[in-house]
Amino acid sequence: MDKIHNNKAWLLVLPVFALVAFSAIVPLMTVVNYSVQDIFGPNNRYFVGTEWFSQLLRDPLLHNSLLRQFGFSFSVLAIEIPLGIVIALSMPRRGLGVPTCLILLSLPLLIPWNVVGTIWQIIGRGDIGLYGWALNEVGIDYNYAANPTDAWITVLIMDVWHWTSLVALLCYSGLRAIPDVYYQAARIDRASHWAVFRYIQLPKLKNVLLIAVMLRFMDSFMIYTEPFVLTGGGPGTSTTFLSQTLTKMAVGQFDIGRAAAFSLIYFLIILLVTWLFYTAMTHTDDKA
Amino acid sequence: MEWMAWTLPTAIFFIVIGLILVGMTVWQMVTPGVKRRGFLPISTTRGDRLFITLLAAGYGHLMLLGLTVWPLWIATLASVVAFVIIMKWG
Known part of the structure; x- marks a missing residue:
């Protein structure tokens, strides 16, 4: 019997398409429209061409916050990924330890961003915060509100505290999916712990790790709330990352056209990096 | 449409992108790549x-x-x- 081809099912996709159009495509098109105009009010706008882009791309403010952003995102990856792997490797495989570890690791993930910022704002204070007070007591001059290095370290530690669990949980699930026969073969060959890690566990973890790297990169690249609550972007502009610079421009100065151009540059950067990760992930076994 | 703040150059830009997408779809249907x-x-x-x-x-x-x-x-x-x-x- 001939199979009946009926494309009516495509109609069922229409609601989703409409939803995506209204939530993503139409706003994005509006941003593109804004980015070539100077907007003073609903009926008071002037076409300025690519002026905003030329200006922004030569703006040291954007360069600096972009550099800070990349520095921050790569520091986050350099710390969280190895640390997450180590935690996952040292977690128990059976017994009561498993649920205990899983619950303990999930706790930081359940805490909202602004609460994390507030927690670290208090814990880092020299007068009433445990961490700040202890550092000052042992003779280290620590003050995240006045010293840029201290502010950076605090923001980094905060992010590591908040998100390493995610990497660890992903890696743990990846490790659990490795069949036991691999380990048996390794035991027969008397493989060292390092060899087991290097030639069995790490290659098997590749896909989970790429997801972890991608999630952590995108999330840290968009970071806004935590540094905003902790340091307000200061001292000076030392912890002002891209999204905060953008928000200042759009909401603080109401410079909509300029902020739109900034958003598009920001969007292109994220699009490129995400595409590179995605391609690396899906084309790794591509021999064609 | 006024709230979207359209301008002629951006309208042309999106029309061209749309035409490219439609053209690619037709091309794919005529000679699948x-x-x-x-x-x-x-x-x-x-x-x-x-x-x-x-x-x-x-x-x-x-x-x-x-x-x-x-x-x-x-x-x-x-x-x-x-x-x-x-x-x-x-």
């Missing part, structure tokens, strides 16, 4: 190559705006040439 390997380090379908070109075109225009004072159409022309090259040999 296959995934293949060209000079790009990964094997790509026609859609992948279009995406790569569009992304490269975006960066090309930004680089021209940020590094030079040349008129913008140079980047547009270069993008069209890149589109043909990547589509054919990429």
Whole structure:
């Protein structure tokens, strides 16, 4: 019997398409429209061409916050990924330890961003915060509100505290999916712990790790709330990352056209990096 | 549509993008493309190559705006040439 081809099912996709159009495509098109105009009010706008882009791309403010952003995102990856792997490797495989570890690791993930910022704002204070007070007591001059290095370290530690669990949980699930026969073969060959890690566990973890790297990169690249609550972007502009610079421009100065151009540059950067990760992930076994 | 703050250049931009998408769809229906390997380090379908070109075109225009004072159409022309090259040999 001939199979009946009926494309009516495509109609069922229409609601989703409409939803995506209204939530993503139409706003994005509006941003593109804004980015070539100077907007003073609903009926008071002037076409300025690519002026905003030329200006922004030569703006040291954007360069600096972009550099800070990349520095921050790569520091986050350099710390969280190895640390997450180590935690996952040292977690128990059976017994009561498993649920205990899983619950303990999930706790930081359940805490909202602004609460994390507030927690670290208090814990880092020299007068009433445990961490700040202890550092000052042992003779280290620590003050995240006045010293840029201290502010950076605090923001980094905060992010590591908040998100390493995610990497660890992903890696743990990846490790659990490795069949036991691999380990048996390794035991027969008397493989060292390092060899087991290097030639069995790490290659098997590749896909989970790429997801972890991608999630952590995108999330840290968009970071806004935590540094905003902790340091307000200061001292000076030392912890002002891209999204905060953008928000200042759009909401603080109401410079909509300029902020739109900034958003598009920001969007292109994220699009490129995400595409590179995605391609690396899906084309790794591509021999064609 | 007034709230979307349309301008003629951006309208033309989106119409061209729309036409490219429609054109690619028709092309795919008339002569279906296959995934293949060209000079790009990964094997790509026609859609992948279009995406790569569009992304490269975006960066090309930004680089021209940020590094030079040349008129913008140079980047547009270069993008069209890149589109043909990547589509054919990429």
